[in-house]
Amino acid sequence: MQKMKQETNNTKKFTELFSQLGNDSADDQKQKVEEMKEVINEMDEEEFKSVFTKELLNEMDKMIKERMLLMGNAILLLKRIRYCNVLKNIWIPCFEESSLNKRFKKMIIEEDMKKDGKNEKLLVDLCECYLTLDKCFSYELLLICMLSILKAASDKEETDEVQKEVEMALLELSSLGMWKKIDQELYLNEIKEIIQYHQEHRNLTYLAYQSAWEFLIKRLRLNENLNEVLANELHSGREAARELEELSKCVDWKRKEEKNGRIEAKEVIIIGRWIDIVDNYLTWSALWNEELAGLISSIVQLFRASRDNYREISYRCIVLFKNTATNGVVKIEGLLESGAFDLILEELQQSTMDFITTFNGLLFFIKLTRRLNEEEDEKMEKEKRKELKRKVLERMEEEGYEDIIISFHEVLNFHIYQRFYYGLSLNISDYFVNV
Template sequence: MTLCIDDKHIDEIRNIPTREKFLKLLDDLENCNEDAQKQKIVEMNEIIDEMNEELFKSVFSKEMFDKIDEMIEEKKLTLENAVLLLKHIGYLKGLIKMWSNNFEDSKLIKRIEKMIAEEEKKKELKNEKLLVDICECYISLRSGFPPELLSICVPCLLKVALKKEESEETQKETEMALLALNRISAYRDVEQELYLNEIREIFKYHQEHHNLTRLSYQSVWEFLFCRLFYDGDLEDIILNELHLVREATRELEELSKCIDWKKNEDKMKEMKDESVLGRWISTLNIYFRECQIRKKEHVVLIGCIVQMLRAAKDNHREICEKCIELLITVSYNTTVEIEDLLKSGAVDAFLGEIIRFDLIKSPVDDYLQFFENVCERLKNVNKKENEETKRKETKRKVFDRLEEEGYEDCIILFICCIVEEEYRNIFFVQRIEDYFVHC
């Protein structure tokens, strides 16, 4: 349905700064009928879509949530329209991964908690759509969750995500539900019985029918990765049943094709694909921090990250930094062999940046950390003879590669740079031997 907005109304708010524009529209809701409210909320949601974290914190204060609560109480804002607005606020909060206690500190949270409990008590008579909507508002806006409400809200969110329709409206609803679900992923009190069978079904259906948006699919993977901290037995399911390496590599490659790597990121009009790509890289960082299973296919996924690091380093600094952080995490993980870091190109990528070292522009601490991790692992003597032989062979390959590029000469040269420039990493000189493979 197309909503027409009066030209005079547009002129009145065109030049008002975003925060004031949004709050003016909120005030206007009190004097509108239900249909006019809905029209204004559509406009408010469009403004929300353009907000960054700083603006979000400025607009969505405790006082604003208290005002919405008061408007609902005095019947100046219908519950349906309040939900329409609150779900969109929660959606943005999930997109920018912002944690704020303003909602928790407001009167509105008590109203929603009471509504959830009362609606659940109705059993067969409960309004399923209303319960799903208020659970989504609650989960997406909160930063901490009582276990008794999680047991109600999690099944509600998964019920939305299990819908098989591929309409744009259903896809959006699913995206909002899975993004909200992510907010509870790191909480201990989420039992597998609440989510695992449904998550499996969501994955398997998507892998066959591709019914989820890219953001939805990334969100559900992130939920599982975060659960690894509490549910280590999920790793076998993630790798062997849900095919993480294949799926993550495919998603990264497809998203990478959607980005103009030669264009500067701050000039790009379409940022959603880049945002989802950044979320994937950060999500894989969680996975490689927790994974305990050695999988030879990991080298393919790591190679994909290396390719993106190379593509992003000139014009997409945020993506580049996420790739660097992920590869450092990978270098820590002993389930990933040093041989895999060679095969994937990670060693060459970091070596190339070390050789082109610029004291001012390069994140040299990060590159040094990678090589410190590699060198430390190569120095560790394994008691098993066959593995010790393999370690020595790998060590020789790494040393030959670094020697060919003059890596250790660069490390020694850094000492002069550090002294002259009063470089911030004062520990570097004290630990210089940690960066040499042959030590």
């Protein structure tokens, strides 16, 4: 393995432990892997990327080939790397060309082709590791991995060991990109059963349940008929709101958390994952119900709780509001009644306002303004549009919105020219509702 350019205590410890693996007995080797897993937990992004390299993977493959590293221990290490990669929200490149990835690919195909004596546990482990390393896999391998991992995720046994495996399986399913077209008959009944069983028995961890929803919502982009299932069968709005409220109670929002490379509070990470997938859902959803209005209200409360000490969470919320305003299915009344409208008006008046809030807040109002114009939204009845315009104008006047926009105009003019505010309009009238 290549020498690290600039070793830290964590990278040095990891390198030392890794170099010793080939000299250990099976039990000692497993103990070293457990120590390496703890070191990975402590790494920051730069440290993580410095050890998780193609050279590391090729060296692991060489050690497996020479029987210096047990396959089971290699899998344990890779699964920990994957888990921390997700929780630390670190982007990692595709390791398609690594020799270890090619080994996993070959083993998956061979194991799946077995008619008798198939090792289902090994197949799941191989698939999870393979999805970690390769983002360019074929549709055939996608199906093998998805079906195998989905089967593991369906285990209802409530022991800690099984639930950890279920959590990992669902976490891997959630990583499957939204542009992967998958026939819904291959997964829908199984993932519905996982979600509905949890709704009745509360058997999954917070992260596992969020991951199950993420996998399903990502499929919505290419399977529009999932709208009915999500909204009316599985009650997506109600469930997401409940989960966010429960998780929010577990976080001390008044205390700013120092990361220093450690995995931050798990509840905060899961909240961030929920916001991102709810953002996708509200952007693509083709059905509206009151549960979704309640969900937006929960996001408003989350923004208020997080904006002082957890800005990354509040930033995700404000981006969600902007994206939601674009979807004509999302009722403008819902944005008014949920408090999202008032919240953004309040934020635009803050003297300490930052770029992200300014940019997304102003785009929020541009998008709503366009939707309230008759030629932009022909589906809205004339009288209903008139009443909505009246309500919107009253709120804007109460909060001094016109003065805010006028005060921004010269600044915006300069920044748009400098391309700092790409997407915002130079025409001041675009920020107002025309009666």
